[in-house]
Amino acid sequence: MTNMELSEEVIKELVSVGVREFCLCAGARNSPLIHFFDHNQHLKAYHFFEERSAAFFALGKIAQTRRPVAIITTSGTAAAELLPAAVEATYSSLPLILVTADRPKSYRGSGAPQTIDQIGLFSYYIEACFDLDEENTHISLKGLSWRKPVHINMCFKEPLLDGEPSQLKLPEKEQRIRFPESFPLSMVDDIQNFLETHKPVVLLSTLPEKAKKSVLSFLKQLKAPIYAEGISGLRGHTELKDYLLLSGEKMVASLLDEGHCDSVLRLGGTPTLRLWRDLENERVDTPVLSIGFNHFTGLSREILHFSDLMDLSRIQVNVQKALLPEIKSRDFQLHAEMIKLFQKYPRSEPAMVHGISKIIKQDLVYLGNSLPVREWDLAADFTLQPANVVANRGANGIDGQVSTYLGWAAPEKESWCLIGDLTALYDLSALWITPQLTRSKMRIVVINNNGGMIFQRIFKKEIYLNRHQVGFEEWAKMWKWAYQSWNEVPNTLNLQDRQIIEVLPSHEQTEMFWNEWESLWKT
Numbered sequence: 001m002t003n004m005e006l007s008e009e010v011i012k013e014l015v016s017v018g019v020r021e022f023c024l025c026a027g028a029r030n031s032p033l034i035h036f037f038d039h040n041q042h043l044k045a046y047h048f049f050e051e052r053s054a055a056f057f058a059l060g061k062i063a064q065t066r067r068p069v070a071i072i073t074t075s076g077t078a079a080a081e082l083l084p085a086a087v088e089a090t091y092s093s094l095p096l097i098l099v100t101a102d103r104p105k106s107y108r109g110s111g112a113p114q115t116i117d118q119i120g121l122f123s124y125y126i127e128a129c130f131d132l133d134e135e136n137t138h139i140s141l142k143g144l145s146w147r148k149p150v151h152i153n154m155c156f157k158e159p160l161l162d163g164e165p166s167q168l169k170l171p172e173k174e175q176r177i178r179f180p181e182s183f184p185l186s187m188v189d190d191i192q193n194f195l196e197t198h199k200p201v202v203l204l205s206t207l208p209e210k211a212k213k214s215v216l217s218f219l220k221q222l223k224a225p226i227y228a229e230g231i232s233g234l235r236g237h238t239e240l241k242d243y244l245l246l247s248g249e250k251m252v253a254s255l256l257d258e259g260h261c262d263s264v265l266r267l268g269g270t271p272t273l274r275l276w277r278d279l280e281n282e283r284v285d286t287p288v289l290s291i292g293f294n295h296f297t298g299l300s301r302e303i304l305h306f307s308d309l310m311d312l313s314r315i316q317v318n319v320q321k322a323l324l325p326e327i328k329s330r331d332f333q334l335h336a337e338m339i340k341l342f343q344k345y346p347r348s349e350p351a352m353v354h355g356i357s358k359i360i361k362q363d364l365v366y367l368g369n370s371l372p373v374r375e376w377d378l379a380a381d382f383t384l385q386p387a388n389v390v391a392n393r394g395a396n397g398i399d400g401q402v403s404t405y406l407g408w409a410a411p412e413k414e415s416w417c418l419i420g421d422l423t424a425l426y427d428l429s430a431l432w433i434t435p436q437l438t439r440s441k442m443r444i445v446v447i448n449n450n451g452g453m454i455f456q457r458i459f460k461k462e463i464y465l466n467r468h469q470v471g472f473e474e475w476a477k478m479w480k481w482a483y484q485s486w487n488e489v490p491n492t493l494n495l496q497d498r499q500i501i502e503v504l505p506s507h508e509q510t511e512m513f514w515n516e517w518e519s520l521w522k523t
Contacts, residue, residue, distance in 0.1 A: 027074025056400025060407020
């Protein structure tokens, strides 16, 4: 089989399982694949010069379209650049397809230029690997679970362009893959027994869209206190107003410490709040029931875990545990004190995040690293109906966040991305793709506190902060985006379609906010 025939065979298989968008990183070794796309321009392709950003952009596209997306690279270290996105895709259960070009198999172990051992490169972080060449051409993607990425390695011999590409027709009847959601739930009795013998506080994290109705109905029946992360999509939901905790994750710890709750019920993805990590050590004896959308429990210790949120409809809650009025009153009062602190310290980071959340209203929101995620969960306005809020939190910190946002941002809707300064610096090349995107209103908010300030309150040592004096106006100019800087959140907006907003909080006001907020919990 020729290189061009092998390329056509692989692309046909990808199209047959529902791939409709491709991220191309052109090079010499993958030229047969690039040549095929050049002759089949009805296939949607995004062109990148840098593989890492391309892979994270693909993750955003998967989250937006609910389809698998393929990224195509050349050989050598270009293939290795896909590993971070493969890790994130694994823990987020996103069907990323990695297509890597390679030199002939006889070159392996020789140290020849751009020749590395690409088989095994992704280790645990793929579900299947196909090592193809002119003799081994069999590939079938049917029957995979799609809970991890798939690696297709294609060995091309010289001459690389050994024929003319044919025209590929899209199938008339689409055979899309079943997007991964869960394993079957078989132990309903165990779940019901846990709920009837415990008083849990609910930690609500990332939820698949089709599971939200089932989760909402279950929570209204359960009537337990709920800490809803923004990425759950149910934070601020009016039907849960009697159960939602308003004063942040410290209230969750307080409920456990004071005995109002004796256990944790996790629904959705792995929670981002600090208390979840404390369940590994300080709270190792706290019982945990976990119901997610994949097999990852999110804890190293043994807990009761199930993987089917849809089956919550089968759970009948016989014992209702309404929040005690005094607890609800205390939570409300603490939240009111928080609002007062926002007014007292308007240039503190939490106050500015609160102000931005009121501006965003019903728009799409992407939270790009730990600091925006946690400050949004604490400070975002609860009076707003829940917007579509997402984040890359499978295993990720600051890697590829801008690229993921750009892939996720729907062209027909206004969207916002909240990131920290180091996160922006880590992904400066991400804006390369924007001329290829359909025109849309995209706002990237960079909270520039001159370093990794989330570590300041944890370690209290300068070495962890990566201090800098970098601004982001030149970044916007480089990619022809509009730019604004905010010392305070304005009352009225005058934004361009593609806008970088550099938020400059006050270090002093931020520190005073946190000190006073902490003191409220000591009284």
